[in-house]
Amino acid sequence: MNGAQMLLAAPEFWVLAMACVIMLVDLFLSEERRGIIHMLAMLTLVFAGIITLRGDYLTAGVHSVTAFNGGFIRDSMGDVLKVFSFITLGLIYTYAKFYLRNFNMFRADFYTLSLFTLLGVMLLISANSLIMIYLGLELISLSVYALVAFNRESSRGPEAAMKYFVLGSMASGMLLYGMSMIYGATGSLGLVDIAAAIGVLGEHDILLIFGLVFVVVGIAFKFGVVPFHMWIPDVYEGAPVAVTLLISSLPKLAAFAMAFRFLQSGLGDLHMHWQGMLQVMALLSIIVGNLAAIMQTNIKRMLAYSTISHMGFVLLGLLPGTAFGFGASMYYVIVYALMSTAAFGMVIMLSARGIEAEQLEDFKGLNQRNPFYAAIMAIVMFSMAGVPPMVGFFAKWMVIKAAMDAGLLWLAITAVIFAVMGAFYYLRVIKYMYFDEPENEAAIVAPVDFGAALTLNGIMIIGLGIFSGSLIAICINSFATL
């Protein structure tokens, strides 16, 4: 291992170091001066972004560089996803600070744990061997288990954390089991070597296919697609909103990267097998997610089911196994992370001191109380429903085209029909905000940075739609080597 290889992983090392620094600095800070932690964490993200964007490892004709015996890979897909992880986490920190202060939970553990989550996300994005995939995945999972139980006073948090832990461990077990079969069949841990070995073994090796099934289960659990979605509503509801904010966005970015690397780079020759599995899961997620969301009265649960349906759409993009399809999915997860952050950000803003605004009814009459924030929420909801010119529409048509490319017209049609049904519950939020009279006339106060972050988030949701050309191009070109 030489210095150049270390340098490739510089962003990861930086985040790791800062997570430790923050943990230490907190020991010497008094209660009032804890704001410094927040500043440090934001600074971490800014510099991580700068380090990542330097990208001088890429020279002409080189699309990716590996380090640590091929276990770690840097490429433009990874860099884009990482940068959006930083942006998302930056928004999350800004929203979460307000929440944590309000709920007397403003402690450094939140920042350390979430930076470790970020580190896991980054490792998973860059993972190029089975070991690294598992490492990244578990780093995310373990940090998030702790975060879900972050509110010690609440009984729901630890309960949700237990559920998540039990189910999550099982999923990890499945994944490991699948990995061991793949290792057994191919004799290697690196995804590139695995792909080469599969080329020799052929696509009908029974051990490989069994391994693939378990791997797909593990990936599906991370995405939270039906039938591995059970944990999502309970965890979203039980966790403090600041944590829900985190788990609904960051890990999805990593899950996409993992799906791409594992299924395409590693098991690309088994495409015909995993395509069928993803098809079924995509269909079920879109149906179940949208139908179940209609019945919710709790906005956290509603958004949880909406996540399930959105992840179904992400799977649509993976189906054809083409550069366009992966680009579409990648664009979709990025967009989804931004939308979900904004939606939960709004939930945080409406939470009065000590009481979470969990019910849909809490949005009643928001347009009377604050037309500006109501407009942002409306933009987010229309975007999630896939109404142009919001960014959610662009993401949706691309994955639908991907499904049609794979020859699955029926799946595309079913998906759009259920997307229309899904529009109903997003419209209901708008109905509460615009068509109903407020029950609570209290003015909405949010700190300046909170308002600015939410505005920026809203602008991104319109702007990345109308000016979507460059981001879409970046996403699709990331897979140009396919």
Next chain:
Amino acid sequence: MNGIMNGFLLSILIWLPILGAIAVIVAGAQRPAMAKGLALVISGATFVLGLPLFFAFDTTTAAMQFTEQRPWIEVFNIQYYLGVDGFSAPLILLTLFFGVLVVISSWRSIQKNVNQYMAAFLLMEGLMIGVFSALDGLLFYIFFEAMLIPMFLVIGIWGGPRRVYATIKFFLYTFLGSVFMLIGLIYLYIQSGSWDILAWHELPLSFVAQKWLFMGFLAAFAVKIPMFPVHTWLPDAHVEAPTGGSVILAAIMLKIGGYGFIRFSLPITPDASAALDWLVISLSLIAIVYIGFVALAQQDMKKLIAYSSIAHMGFVTLGLFVAFSIYRNTGDVSGAALGVEGAMVQMVSHGFISGALFLMVGVLYDRVHSRMIKDYGGVANTMPWFAFFAVLFLMANSGLPGTSGFVGEFMVILSSFQANFWFAFLAGLTLILGAAYSLWLVKRVIFGAVANHEVENLQDINAREALVLGTLAVAILFFGLWPQPLVDMLQVSVDHLLQHIVQSKVI
């Protein structure tokens, strides 16, 4: 022809109202007078700027004019591509006209969140102009869908008691219809590698593909226009919407369905349109006759006008689709031209008439706060000027010669004679049914003895209302007596369309 200004004209017409809407929201917060004034200035300026669309319009070519083309999302070859021909230019002018009118007509009746109301209408104006001028498939779809957002809010915020039901029904109905079109558009993109609508017109397609595409387009446009049996959202939306919302809905948004048939269904899938014309024609005839009877039975003035709109839009679809049987019967496209021109004239004319009728109901509603026919009677005694306009508009609605309502219907009936006697016969029934429900409405609301105390105390229309209704009356009479300017705009484009659709595209 293409001066410097003309290269941007359509963009200005789209973006001036949209950016103006933002200005109205910001500047008009807590200051309703400011919001109204600014909205009037912006819509007025847009109208004036849009006049070259009429005066500088070249009636000798079917090619797109005032075009603007620049790359937008280059990875997918999506362009920001605008242009108008004889079909879209009149509809854009209609939109510009009503853009000003709704602002004036809502001057007093809207008290709540005035800035948002005015902004919503400006936004809609810009987006609707976008729909009519977009020549890129995805751009069209974006305008087509985005338009729903302000209308959804307008009905939901300023609407009547059942507004939530009506507006969600409106949104979901239209949304469901248009997603099928989206699949069709994506299919066309996969086939052609481009989103250029004009290129799609030339794209050869197998008959089966055309049939599916036709059904996709039909799902979107039949809901929008609306055709029987997917019309049920319209009466609800109309009844609950505030006056301005009803006016825009009836005068412009319904026309987008008809425009969609002209721009997409007919030229992109001509063989499927020819093969399935019986479907559209029978649905149109059902709309004309059956919905005519339904209108007769209404108790609510707005509902009556809504149903009458559906019946009148039946003429549009009939006029467009009889072209195929005329061509089959005569082997000549010139006879079919009358039907298509009639459909376009009917769209413009119905825009004026239905807008006028909804404004008329709005005038009464502002005073009495009821739309039920039974609450009125003998209005002519206390509101003579109002009665004058109302009778004129309702006569125009029933297709009285000399009003624009007559021209379009007459042209369509005349051309459907060449297709099939029974088409013409059934369509002709509208002259009886339309007269029946319109005149019966006149009798019950306008004439007779003063019905109650409220009617007795009615104030006649003021100068602002007279201006709005008077302008519409002039427009209706003008196009009734001299439709030539409109027909001139259409002629070349209609011929071009017909030449195109009688040639098979099947590969």
